[in-house]
Amino acid sequence: xxxxxxxxxxxxxxxxxxxxxxxxxxxxxxxxxxxxxxxxxxxxxxxxxxxxxxxxxxxxxxxxxxxxxxxxxxxxxxxxxxxxxxxxxxxxxxxxxxxxxxxxxxxxxxxxxxxxxxxxxxxxxxxxxxxxxxxxxxxxxxxxxxxxxxxxxxxxxxxxxxxxxxxxxxxxxxxxxxxxxxxxxxxxxxxxxxxxxxxxxxxxxxxxxxxxxxxxxxxxxxxxxxxxxxxxxxxxxxxxxxxxxxxxxxxxxxxxxxxxxxxxxxxxxxxxxxxxxxxxxxxxxxxxxxxxxxxxxxxxxxxxxxxxxxxxxxxxxxxxxxxxxxxxxxxxxxxxxxxxxxxxxxxxxxxxxxxxxxxxxxxxxxxxxxxxxxxxxxxxxxxxxxxxxxxxxxxxxxxxxxxxxxxxxxxxxxxxxxxxxxxxxx
Amino acid sequence: xxxxxxxxxxxxxxxxxxxxxxxxxxxxxxxxxxxxxxxxxxxxxxxxxxxxxxxxxxxxxxxxxxxxxxxxxxxxxxxxxxxxxxxxxxxxxxxxxxxxxxxxxxxxxxxxxxxxxxxxxxxxxxxxxxxxxxxxxxxxxxxxxxxxxxxxxxxxxxxxxxxxxxxxxxxxxxxxxxxxxxxxxxxxxxxxxxxxxxxxxxxxxxxxxxxxxxxxxxxxxxxxxxxxxxxxxxxxxxxxxxxxxxxxxxxxxxxxxxxxxxxxxxxxxxxxxxxxxxxxxxxxxxxxxxxxxxxxxxxxxxxxxxxxxxxxxxxxxxxxxxxxxxxxxxxxxxxxxxxxxxxxxxxxxxxxxxxxxxxxxxxxxxxxxxxxxxxxxxxxxxxxxxxxxxxxxxxxxxxxxxxxxxxxxxxxxxxxxxxxxxxxxx
Numbered sequence: 008x009x010x011x012x013x014x015x016x017x018x019x020x021x022x023x024x025x026x027x028x029x030x031x032x033x034x035x036x037x038x039x040x041x042x043x044x045x046x047x048x049x050x051x052x053x054x055x056x057x058x059x060x061x062x063x064x065x066x067x068x069x070x071x072x073x074x075x076x077x078x079x080x081x082x083x084x085x086x087x088x089x090x091x092x093x094x095x096x097x098x099x100x101x102x103x104x105x106x107x108x109x110x111x112x113x114x115x116x117x118x119x120x121x122x123x124x125x126x127x128x129x130x131x132x133x134x135x136x137x138x139x140x141x142x143x144x145x146x147x148x149x150x151x152x153x154x155x156x157x158x159x160x161x162x163x164x165x166x167x168x169x170x171x172x173x174x175x176x177x178x179x180x181x182x183x184x185x186x187x188x189x190x191x192x193x194x195x196x197x198x199x200x201x202x203x204x205x206x207x208x209x210x211x212x213x214x215x216x217x218x219x220x221x222x223x224x225x226x227x228x229x230x231x232x233x234x235x236x237x238x239x240x241x242x243x244x245x246x247x248x249x250x251x252x253x254x255x256x257x258x259x260x261x262x263x264x265x266x267x268x269x270x271x272x273x274x275x276x277x278x279x280x281x282x283x284x285x286x287x288x289x290x291x292x293x294x295x296x297x298x299x300x301x302x303x304x305x306x307x308x309x310x311x312x313x314x315x316x317x318x319x320x321x322x323x324x325x326x327x328x329x330x331x332x333x334x335x336x337x338x339x340x341x342x343x344x345x346x347x348x349x350x351x352x353x354x355x356x357x358x359x360x361x362x363x364x365x366x367x368x369x370x371x372x373x374x375x376x377x378x379x380x381x382x383x384x385x386x387x388x389x390x391x392x393x394x395x396x397x398x399x400x401x402x403x404x405x406x407x408x409x410x411x412x413x414x415x416x417x418x419x420x421x422x423x424x425x426x427x428x429x430x431x432x433x
Numbered sequence: 434x435x436x437x438x439x440x441x442x443x444x445x446x447x448x449x450x451x452x453x454x455x456x457x458x459x460x461x462x463x464x465x466x467x468x469x470x471x472x473x474x475x476x477x478x479x480x481x482x483x484x485x486x487x488x489x490x491x492x493x494x495x496x497x498x499x500x501x502x503x504x505x506x507x508x509x510x511x512x513x514x515x516x517x518x519x520x521x522x523x524x525x526x527x528x529x530x531x532x533x534x535x536x537x538x539x540x541x542x543x544x545x546x547x548x549x550x551x552x553x554x555x556x557x558x559x560x561x562x563x564x565x566x567x568x569x570x571x572x573x574x575x576x577x578x579x580x581x582x583x584x585x586x587x588x589x590x591x592x593x594x595x596x597x598x599x600x601x602x603x604x605x606x607x608x609x610x611x612x613x614x615x616x617x618x619x620x621x622x623x624x625x626x627x628x629x630x631x632x633x634x635x636x637x638x639x640x641x642x643x644x645x646x647x648x649x650x651x652x653x654x655x656x657x658x659x660x661x662x663x664x665x666x667x668x669x670x671x672x673x674x675x676x677x678x679x680x681x682x683x684x685x686x687x688x689x690x691x692x693x694x695x696x697x698x699x700x701x702x703x704x705x706x707x708x709x710x711x712x713x714x715x716x717x718x719x720x721x722x723x724x725x726x727x728x729x730x731x732x733x734x735x736x737x738x739x740x741x742x743x744x745x746x747x748x749x750x751x752x753x754x755x756x757x758x759x760x761x762x763x764x765x766x767x768x769x770x771x772x773x774x775x776x777x778x779x780x781x782x783x784x785x786x787x788x789x790x791x792x793x794x795x796x797x798x799x800x801x802x803x804x805x806x807x808x809x810x811x812x813x814x815x816x817x818x819x820x821x822x823x824x825x826x827x828x829x830x831x832x833x834x835x836x837x838x839x840x841x842x843x844x845x846x847x848x849x850x851x852x853x854x855x856x857x858x859x
């Protein structure tokens with residue numbers, strides 16, 4: 008009998024989240040520990056460690072793992088991992104923390120986890136730059152040697168985030184005490200790997216695809232999901248519900264848009280609408296691999312990778328996130344190697360001559376026959392009420408987005424008025 | 434590096450076709466051998482043995498292989514094979530042939546092969562009935578115990594063919610002397626397994642799908658091919674160019690229709706239009722498996738299986754040919770087991786609400802929203818000039834088919850006039 012893919016790392020789901028009396032005891036202990044403020048990114052990483060999404064990681068990476076991951080996408084023991092999962096602290100905090108200490112990690116005023124510090128290592132400017140070049144520098148125009156740093160420090164949120172990290176990293180196993188706001192804010196949508204696996208098993212799915220989403224779902228995304236539905240048992244539409252860059256559409260609006268789309272255009276038995284609690288890193292190809300790695304923990308064996316997956320600006324080649332899957336290291340040990348495979352789909356669009364959705368692989372017609380709309384033009388049309396060409400999105404979804412933009416415009420206007428009247432200028 | 438799937442049977446391509454001086458010598462010898470007339474079906478089987486399409490078979494099956502194949506789809510040595518490949522001869526011929534004899538096999542006035550007879554075995558009525566029940570009896574209404582035989586002897590071309598076989602089967606390895614009319618009649622379309630494999634390799638394809646066709650290609654077939662193109666390196670559109678049942682559209686008309694379709698609606702790099710020289714057996718699920726088995730020899734690892742694959746009447750469940758892939762015997766020896774996998778696609782159609790092609794797995798709408806046309810209605814519309822609903826087929830293809838039907842109608846009319854005037858009544 009076919010079975011779901013095993014979690015990554017060969018150790019089952021590694022979940023650092025405590026429950027019941029163990030949780031209560033650890034919370035009590037945590038109150039007395041030294042508190043370290045962690046970033047929004049680290050908060051998401053902690054929750055993923057909590058629920059097994061980052062199996063087999065049980066804590067933040069030490070220097071050897073960090074180096075191996077940056078250099079050739081392997082932890083020190085050879086296990087595949089494409090993006091560093093590290094925790095930065097200030098020099099001040101570092102001076103007060105030594106290997107062996109237990110500390111509490113706090114974000115948004117909540118103690119998220121405790122951590123047994125096993126290692127503390129300096130991250131010099133050179134270290135951070137090296138990490139950025141390994142992880143974020145791609146084959147796109149903006150990554151050209153002579154301009155990468157200049158453009159990235161302006162326009163690459165991932166690079167900016169790493170370069171703004173504090174002076175030290177600390178490593179060590181964590182005990183996670185909270186899943187943050189996600190269970191309350193996204194009931195039925197925020198699902199843990201154990202939960203998606205149980206749902207897949209209940210539906211009899213063993214060959215499952217995931218569609219990564221951080222944008223509203225238009226016809227082209229719908230098309231990707233539906234190709235996967237034709238050839239797999241089902242598809243997990245898996246939205247990032249952590250933080251994005253400013254100007255992107257918030258998760259609740261996107262999740263609702265997907266719900267509307269599924270209600271009107273999908274067979275519900277074959278699709279699940281879910282979210283995961285990470286922030287975008289905008290690492291393009293490396294992030295595509297991260298998406299496949301943690302999806303494997305959710306029970307996914309086919310990761311849909313389209314055009315410019317997890318990209319930003321022109322830092323990556325349009326299909327670099329597909330190509331990198333052909334070059335990842337392999338040890339031959341199924342536990343250590345990535346098992347989740349890419350499902351590579353070309354640039355997709357509605358084509359009038361094809362009389363339906365198509366891709367560059369199937370449509371021989373010309374640009375004029377295709378409905379293609381840039382994100383910028385779409386945002387303008389949605390927010391200013393301009394026309395969106397037929398077949399680009401589903402009416403029900405576009406209506407929902409227009410309402411969001413209408414609300415947003417109002418809010419921005421209100422804010423500007425307040426600012427003008429001095430009310431908001433404390 | 435990924436590679437094309439190995440031919441079935443673990444022995445490479447087993448090709449019985451002779452070439453050059455060897456061929457000339459064998460032809461000369463054949464002229465002096467006892468000649469046995471073989472059926473159109475056996476002619477196709479011989480050509481497939483000649484070009485490696487039936488690897489690892491090197492001749493017609495003996496009784497043990499026949500029995501194993503009927504009973505549990507395995508040759509006596511455990512190699513997977515789903516449909517008997519046997520050669521029937523009359524009692525008269527049987528009386529004149531003994532194991533050890535060499536004979537010549539003739540079809541359409543041409544000596545197709547020589548055969549070293551290794552075994553001769555009687556096929557009683559009971560044997561043939563048992564074969565038919567094992568191979569042709571499915572889970573459809575027409576296969577119900579109380580009516581299968583009555584309906585099958587009227588309406589199942591495969592059953593009729595087997596029941597009309599002569600009294601004996603002979604087995605033994607063959608040397609094939611001709612590919613019949615195929616190379617001349619279908620230049621560039623009739624391709625051998627070695628040729629398709631070379632073409633795939635030249636294009637860098639290793640993950641290849643095949644679409645089986647015995648009907649003109651409408652939007653639903655195009656959709657199947659295009660799904661495969663999205664997730665594989667390319668697709669072989671592989672038409673049966675042997676014999677069908679009366680009333681079906683001849684191969685040359687179908688092949689031309691596919692060419693027209695590809696010219697107008699496909700990206701040529703991702704598709705190959707080819708044909709194979711077998712007759713339809715209408716064995717539904719078992720024939721679906723045969724299609725996958727010989728496709729593996731052509732270098733195919735994904736066999737598209739849609740609704741009522743290779744079916745006729747109501748003998749099979751609509752998706753029985755998909756389900757049977759989950760129940761085939763496995764020895765654990767990759768050479769002996771079928772490696773070509775099914776790519777199962779649900780019932781497909783154009784849906785007005787979906788605004789494109791869809792399937793029962795992706796479209797939640799109602800029958801009224803879908804463009805569905807029975808084969809009977811379509812033939813009527815094509816031949817009588819009736820309306821074909823929008824989105825059902827491509828205009829260019831439908832025009833071509835209408836011309837064929839117009840020609841056909843003319844021919845029939847001419848014949849009737851001749852008959853009426855007595856010209857044709859000799």
